[in-house]
Amino acid sequence: MNPRDFFTPFRWIALLGLCFPLLSFAQVDDAASNVPERVVWNKAPIAIPLVVGEERLVHFPDSVSIGLPQSLTPLLRSQSINGTLYLLARQAFEPTRVMVRSETDGPIYVLDISAAPGGVDSGSLPDVQVLLQASQKPPQELSEDAGADQSTSDKQSQSLGYAALTRYAAQQLYAPTRLIPQQPGVVAIPVNPEPVDLVVGGKIEAVPVAAWKAGLRYVTAVKLINRTQSPVVLDPRELRGSWLAATFQHNRLLPAGSEADTTAVYLVSDRRFDAAF
Numbered sequence: 001m002n003p004r005d006f007f008t009p010f011r012w013i014a015l016l017g018l019c020f021p022l023l024s025f026a027q028v029d030d031a032a033s034n035v036p037e038r039v040v041w042n043k044a045p046i047a048i049p050l051v052v053g054e055e056r057l058v059h060f061p062d063s064v065s066i067g068l069p070q071s072l073t074p075l076l077r078s079q080s081i082n083g084t085l086y087l088l089a090r091q092a093f094e095p096t097r098v099m100v101r102s103e104t105d106g107p108i109y110v111l112d113i114s115a116a117p118g119g120v121d122s123g124s125l126p127d128v129q130v131l132l133q134a135s136q137k138p139p140q141e142l143s144e145d146a147g148a149d150q151s152t153s154d155k156q157s158q159s160l161g162y163a164a165l166t167r168y169a170a171q172q173l174y175a176p177t178r179l180i181p182q183q184p185g186v187v188a189i190p191v192n193p194e195p196v197d198l199v200v201g202g203k204i205e206a207v208p209v210a211a212w213k214a215g216l217r218y219v220t221a222v223k224l225i226n227r228t229q230s231p232v233v234l235d236p237r238e239l240r241g242s243w244l245a246a247t248f249q250h251n252r253l254l255p256a257g258s259e260a261d262t263t264a265v266y267l268v269s270d271r272r273f274d275a276a277f
Helices: 144-158 162-174
Strands: 037-041 046-051 056-059 064-067 076-081 084-089 093-102 108-116 128-132 186-189 204-214 217-226 245-248 262-269
Touching: 046 056, 046 084, 046 128, 064 076, 064 186, 162 204, 162 217, 162 245, 162 262
Parallel strands: 037 128, 046 108, 056 128
Antiparallel strands: 056 084, 064 093, 076 084, 093 108, 186 204, 204 217, 217 262, 245 262
């Protein structure tokens, strides 16, 4: 299901998702597939084609975090470990723009990721090695102005309180496009869109749909659906997990099948959702 349909009658506002033409890659044989394909980052989007069901690795010069548009969350599994992105497409999808942020003082990379079904004659795609241009300065040689900008961004993200984080997440889900905020230092992170047993009692279905990181804090938006034929009043004391704050978009759900049987809860934590839950 498209995440835009999650919160009716409100429209889901995707963080990213611009489509661009897919660049073609030459076919390689099995032996050559073990050699990483090297790409020099020059601010032009890097095309990353995937084969459904086959994991592809993208290596960066330093540790990175990836911000997936909500349209890709159910279609693409992504993990970032020590500067390597592990990408596995669950379904085919058109080229989609994705931002990858360096966790040190490196650049923000732009990827155009796509996925196509695998065929009997399709070979495995090689790893991708992203390199920096020789003219690009290492972190210790960044200008004072750039360092000041980064420091300001870090301070702003670390100073966001529970209410500010919750407000940011709610605006990302519900606000009109023109009102979606651009908050320096806040990075979208992937979540597993599988139902979790978040609410005690088993009456409410809970599905994580989006998450963001700001400094040392995380905020996760979870869709809640009433699966009973009775109205339900939501109580944060009935939520499983270790949360710094929990805020419901609406604290009362109507019976299943009505327009008001669905809402969202925003959970602030000091670790990723799957670790805090």
